Amino acid sequence: MHAHRRAAQNGATPAPVTAIRFAVTALGAALALVVSAMSLISLRVARQVITPARRLPDTRLLDLDTQAQTVTLTRTPDTVLPGRYGLFTTGTESYVKIGTVLSSDEETVTRKLLTHVGSDAELAPDAAFSGWYFSRPDEVHLPWTPELIGSAVGPCPAWQFPAGDGTTWVVQVHGRGATRSEALRAVPAFHALGITSLLVSYRNDGEAPRSRTGTYALGATEWRDIDAAIGFARRRGAKRVIVMGWSMGGAIALQLALNSAHRDVIVGLILESPVVDWRIVLDYQAGLMRLPAPVTRLAIDALGSDWGTAFTRAGAPIPFDRLDVVSRAGELRHPMLILHSDDDGFVPSDASHDLLVARPDLVELEVFDVARHTKLWNYDEERWTGAITSWVRRHGLAPAGADS
Template sequence: MLASRRAAHRGATPALVAGLRAAVVTLSTALAGVAAVLAFISVRMARRVVTPAARVADTRILGLDTGAQTITLSRTPDTQLPGRYGLFTKGTAPYVKVGSVLSADETTVKRKLLTHIGPTARLAPDAAFSGWYYDRPEQLQLPFSPELIGSAVGPCPAWLFPAGEGDVWVIQVHGRGTTRAECLRAVPVFHALGITSLLVSYRNDGEAPRSRAGTYTLGATEWRDVDAAVGFARRRGAKRVIVMGWSMGGAIALQLSLNSAHRGVIAGLILESPVIDWRLVLSYQARLMHLPSPVTGLAIEALKSDWAAPVTRAGASIPFDRLDVVARAAELRHPILILHSDDDGFVPSDASHDLVVARPDLVEMQVFEVARHTKLWNYDQERWSSSIRSWLERQGLSREGETAQA
């Protein structure tokens, strides 16, 4: 009986080994498949980060009452916000302004139209909700001139709004996937304080020339175009320059502050919903898209690597360490005002809070709630404007501040 058991055991061994080999092959194939999927998703994420974005519809027009001048939109975290906003549409009116929320339920929001829509108007259902409000400089009813800023990539269009004696300027830097029109709503605040506004474009934003790769570097090279604008301002009589950056424009403004040859003329930064640490932002957005946690790390590593540039289409490696201004906080030299909402929903405010902790001697932060990404002016215009005015006065950068110091 013992001999028969040994024989049975010897007979089972090859079958067992074959089964184990098959299991290992199957597991290896599955792991390779998972790795391939993660790599594919990571490459797609990396490309999305650096590719200039087109405006995407994020709400739908469900009703239009031209008699009452109201519009009904599908409800989203943005369309339900109080305040004044814009709506990019397709049809007879490509852009309309909307006002207060008149009524809402679980799926819809009815708002007041601030742009008159006639009875023959036709609007496509898909629309994009915007914090711009103003979309053309003429709407401010302030004197302005179109300008061209010479940069390494070519002439970059800008709008110049002269004010005061012309010795204090603010250079406005828009965010990712937008244009300089995003900054128009800030011009009246500075104009009233005698500060000249220059609203600039930069490489690959759809208005300025393309770089060779045609992709964003998340602030690592775009700051050079804004630096050219600082030189332009100096040649036009600016003695002190404030740089205001919106979202990715905040990352550009910070790189300018750290690297510019014109650092001596920069008097301060104002950052609206800024990107201060890209790794934190990309991790946050990956979670919003329910992507596996390794995807962000793989995407960042790919973007950091020169060898992966042909795959990510980034053109060159992205220096995430240089773009992490919390880590570089000791290098900062200019006073900074941050305006950020803890309910931003796109760029988390964590790094903004961290920068205040790292440099309380230079960085002041006004924390908003409810308002979402770059929509602080829209949600609470008075608080937003007064925060900027009072900061400028404390820095001696407005007529009121200069009078108080005298």
């Protein structure tokens, strides 16, 4: 007590006070480091969201039996799915088709090869499982032509599959990190209905020209390239246009429905595993990555703000409110079929259900389970094709004389 009193009288700071000040300073420095680290992570995540994705391996090829024509992969929620799929590989084959699950255990799954692989084949272990099934337009075995569609960023490659009398078209819009090959699965179903298919590319997808920033706008700008494709279809004789969007292509299709200069010829939307509200998707993805909520909020804030563009190099903020179509449901005017799996695993189906509740007069929702993201055709081709076919006919969108 006397020592403390003497220290105070002499102007010195008592030892306990000094210790507390040191602890507070250290804690402040630690918190600053934590905040800085979280900020860096948030900005990195924000940048990844808008950076065009490249295909990454998501399974390993454990065994290739060229005599039995089978392939054994590591088991994942995708590789064990029933149905027909594709496998991106490296080596003597770049892409192979795979079919029936022949056997599986807790760690592996063996499937039938649908692409013949020769005995001299050499494939690297790293592979990527794909729902595309078809990788090239000639694999569909229907007449097609390569096209170039002029847009604000330059000529965008497309594939046209003519059908019927050429007055009804479907414009197919692929998703994030994919190309127009993703939509080849849908061509036979529309061809049988007498509907011409136009599979398009858009800025920054690796096939169409690059924008100034080279980043995705999550549908906020990409829709303009698809609008140019609808103009192309009109010049080729289209009187009615259905827009079908896959995953992020669904977000693009919805922006077309709200903003297109050709809304008068759009007669309906078909959305496969669509993004309807990006905030829901980003929150879900952050949860899968086990990111803290503050990191996720800061990443979304960075993407949606002017200050964040300096770090994301996006060129302009992402207009999340404009891309939230549930909140804008009252502006919709076109009938819509949504196909979505409640076990999507990438884009949760919550917003698809919300859109149905908001606009039951326009929206029909075909709910799958187990099928995962954009793999509904692969999982149950008959049901998928039947849902689209019946919806098209029910709304009178099939050209006269199409197969019944």
